[in-house]
Amino acid sequence: MSGSEISVVRREMGCTPEDLMRWLPEALGDLYPQTSLMVDDQKLLARESARILMQGATLKSRNIALLRIPVLELGITFDASFSAEQIESILDRFDLYTRRGGG
Numbered sequence: 001m002s003g004s005e006i007s008v009v010r011r012e013m014g015c016t017p018e019d020l021m022r023w024l025p026e027a028l029g030d031l032y033p034q035t036s037l038m039v040d041d042q043k044l045l046a047r048e049s050a051r052i053l054m055q056g057a058t059l060k061s062r063n064i065a066l067l068r069i070p071v072l073e074l075g076i077t078f079d080a081s082f083s084a085e086q087i088e089s090i091l092d093r094f095d096l097y098t099r100r101g102g103g
Helices: 017-034 084-098
Strands: 005-013 035-039 042-045 052-064 067-079
Touching: 005 084, 017 035, 017 042, 017 052, 017 067, 017 084, 067 084
Parallel strands: 035 052
Antiparallel strands: 005 067, 035 042, 052 067
């Protein structure tokens, strides 16, 4: 990553690494090409000049009756080129595109 790391955000997500990979292009928009992703020590997206680094670990799935929900713990590190307002905006979009809901 370029610059020094200024912000690390954690998310616990109800998805698989494959789900996350499918969602990332829309969730990050123009920043997708500047993002690296590693899950369970496996590089899923490797970018030389990444400004956003995502590191995840799959956890034990949660079971509710017959429903099985995957769990992915994700840390998102933003480099120093992002302002607090930019990070908030990026996370708002990320959360919007990666939330699962019903109804």
